[in-house]
Amino acid sequence: MSTLKIARRYAKAILETAVERKIADEVAKDMEYFGQVGDSSKDLRAMLRSPIIDVSVKKQVVRDIFSAKLNPLTLDFMMLILDKGRGHLWREIVMEYGAMLDDVKNIERIRVTSAVDLADPERGQLEKTLAHRLNKTVIATYDVDPTILGGAVVRVGDEVLDGSLRHQLRCAERETGQRVTLSPNMNKLSRNHNDV
Secondary structure: OOHHHHHHHHHHHHHHHHHHHOOOOHHHHHHHHHHHHHHHHHHHHHHHOOOOOHHHHHHHHHHHHOOOOHHEEEEEEEHHHOOOHHHHHHHHHHHHHHHHHHHHHOOOEEEEEEOOOOOOHHHHHHHHHHHHHHEEEEEEEEEHHHHHHHEEEEEOOOOEEEHHHHHHHHHHHHOOOOOEEEEOOOHHHHHHHHHH
């Protein structure tokens, strides 16, 4: 069975229990915290992945670090993962849990890249439009990348909606067979006929 399938099974198991107990959001925060600590600690990652370190030692380390900070369900779940020899999958399980919880809550996380920082009204309108089209609550992350020249690139799951000026220029080049560039003065489009 693939690593992703195994991670999904474990994530689904804890999510179902957390939803049943009405603590899914609390467990999500725990998972995020566990993931952040794991990401920032090379030693913890190495210990969790090590086939040499005894499970009882791993469990004690996890208890020592997290018992005061995690919900008992989350801590018990971490112990189960270690007992089953799946400590090396902790990051994948954390990610799958978050994705599954988003599905349960009808949330779509998107990433928007624009040439300039979008103002709050523009962000609000974009999120409202996408929420309507996707029929989901949208949570957006924004990046600025001046190389896209204008417009925006929106990533929704595995889809990329490229409304950037850079993309439009490339499409125009393909259609015309001519190089299309922005004129340095007045930002007008110009065609360089020598590049045919």
